[in-house]
Amino acid sequence: QVQLQQSGPGLVKPSQTLSLTCAISGDSVSSNSAAWNWIRQSPSRGLEWLGRTYHRSKWSNDYAASVKSRMTINSDTSKNQFSLQLKSVTPEDTAVYHCVRDRTGNLVFDIWGQGTMVTVSS
Amino acid sequence: QSVLTQPPSVSAAPGQKVTISCAGSSSNIGKNYVSWYQQLPGTAPKLLIYDNNKRPSGIPDRFSGSKSGTSATLGITGLQTGDEADYYCVTWDSRLYASFGGGTKLTVL
Secondary structure (H helix, E strand, O other): OOEEEEEOOOEEOOOOOEEEEEEEEOOOOOOOOOEEEEEEEEOOOEEEEEEEEEEOOOEEEEEOOOOOOOEEEEEEOOOOEEEEEEOOOOHHHOEEEEEEEEOOOOOOEEEEOOOEEEEEOO | OOOEEOOOEEEEOOOOOEEEEEEOOOOOOOOOOEEEEEEOOOOOOEEEEEOOOEOOOOOOOOEEEEEEOOEEEEEEOOOOHHHOEEEEEEEEEOOOEEEEEOOEEEEEO
């Protein structure tokens, strides 16, 4: 079955870059039907979709307006994984971060990573 | 602040029916599919409904979804104590991309 395994630090200092990786098993980051997403959740902001990467005839990325200027999602086909980089973090970025498969590219979030609690604090 | 509006909480007795609304606009629900997710305490959200009214395999038919105009509704019949959870709607928004509702806490009295 499809599984997503997240890795990355749980503590990031303000103004630094938050980096998380999501390793995929049972599916391919190059899938022509799925999209690979990052979603975070905090008590103050609720569930917040951050962005996605997907491959059809070419690679594409979409980002939420709230993080577009600070966020990058990369895919690594050799390792079958995708990653999140969020620059210039503030305490407002403290949240549980999930990597998530969208099975069809139309918000069918059927497989979730285990979640990483990321705290932004000095 | 979410562009999709859900009631903060709903409640009903075991065995009863409950509906959870998700109000949007012509730029989101009005032109896109809606999905619904259930989040039990301490767990990741779980897909309940996609493409407005389709259930993934393994989701009982007690759960249903519908959409009309710029609003969507999740229905749950035969309520069980195990249905106590937070429920979220989500859809594409032409300005913000994917947008979740603020969530609704279901209490089974």
